[in-house]
Amino acid sequence: DAHSPRNRDGTFDYSSKAYLQSRRAIALLRETSESHKEMHPGHDIVFMVVPSTATQIMTTFGLDIWTEMDIDCSQKQEKVVGAECFVDDIPLLPAARITSRRESLSFMNVYHLSSKDLVSNMERPGGSLWKFLCSYFDNELAPTIKSEPTPENATLSSGVQVVTANHFGSTVVETPKHSIVYFYFPSCGHCKQFDTMWHNLGRLVQKMNWSAKFDIMKMDISKNDVRNDRINIRSVPAVYFFRRGDKDVPLEMTLEDNFNFDGDLSLGGLSDPGVVIQWLLEKLDKEELQGLRELATISR
Numbered sequence: 001d002a003h004s005p006r007n008r009d010g011t012f013d014y015s016s017k018a019y020l021q022s023r024r025a026i027a028l029l030r031e032t033s034e035s036h037k038e039m040h041p042g043h044d045i046v047f048m049v050v051p052s053t054a055t056q057i058m059t060t061f062g063l064d065i066w067t068e069m070d071i072d073c074s075q076k077q078e079k080v081v082g083a084e085c086f087v088d089d090i091p092l093l094p095a096a097r098i099t100s101r102r103e104s105l106s107f108m109n110v111y112h113l114s115s116k117d118l119v120s121n122m123e124r125p126g127g128s129l130w131k132f133l134c135s136y137f138d139n140e141l142a143p144t145i146k147s148e149p150t151p152e153n154a155t156l157s158s159g160v161q162v163v164t165a166n167h168f169g170s171t172v173v174e175t176p177k178h179s180i181v182y183f184y185f186p187s188c189g190h191c192k193q194f195d196t197m198w199h200n201l202g203r204l205v206q207k208m209n210w211s212a213k214f215d216i217m218k219m220d221i222s223k224n225d226v227r228n229d230r231i232n233i234r235s236v237p238a239v240y241f242f243r244r245g246d247k248d249v250p251l252e253m254t255l256e257d258n259f260n261f262d263g264d265l266s267l268g269g270l271s272d273p274g275v276v277i278q279w280l281l282e283k284l285d286k287e288e289l290q291g292l293r294e295l296a297t298i299s300r
Contacts (some may be wrong), residue, residue, distance in 0.1 A: 159202035190268025199272035
């Protein structure tokens with residue numbers, strides 16, 4: 001791993017703090033797994049050791065060990081041009097996480113034991129890992145929710161609102177307006193095209209004078225957990241409509257098009273915001289439709 005502690009000659013430093021703490025943590029995990037199997041043979045649990053080189057797994061579970069060190073390295077190189085970066089420790093490792101779907105089949109709960117808390121008690125037997133595991137089975141832990149900070153100006157010029165996990169309930173579920181949310185990954189090719197259409201949808205809603213009735217929203221699910229039993233995102237882009245007065249039952253938008261993956265209808269090829277408007281209007285009653293017509297007439 002490019003971030004592993006090394007000596008000046010480039011060889012790995014096996015006497016470094018990071019290496020020694022990681023070896024102790026692995027030994028503690030092994031003993032914890034053996035003790036747990038003895039005491040609770042009926043529990044269905046898998047113990048895994050994930051190296052820092054497994055970047056995809058680390059990212060999936062929301063562990064970013066690289067940004068902090070890269071920033072530190074950049075700062076050193078700004079002070080001394082060409083300076084090499086050597087680390088004695090990886091600030092966020094070793095760490096532990098429990099992932100579980102026992103509470104819900106729609107999303108995975110994640111429970112995090114920070115590096116600071118893990119290394120604070122690495123005595124054997126017992127120690128921080130054992131206490132962490134026992135607290136989970138005793139229902140004493142609160143899940144860790146991955147969420148990016150809510151931007152100061154969450155409503156963009158197009159009228160589209162940026163939603164984060166920490167404020168999903170207050171901005172989507174608890175508002176008195178209809179909410180329609182687009183879920184995406186920034187790296188998704190179809191999402192980049194869909195994103196342009198979505199912002200055009202926001203502008204169209206503004207032009208029709210419908211902003212008082214609809215909130216057009218987007219959420220980056222690479223940085224935010226989706227914690228709703230009624231939302232099951234199988235592919236992106238994905239769109240859910242939370243109707244005013246019935247937000248406990250969000251409706252997933254699907255279309256018959258040529259972008260069909262594994263039998264699931266994808267929205268990836270959609271480029272006309274009018275198609276989304278038409279789909280939304282089909283979900284509303286006559287009284288609401290009449291109100292929208294009147295608003296659109298006023299806007300002209």
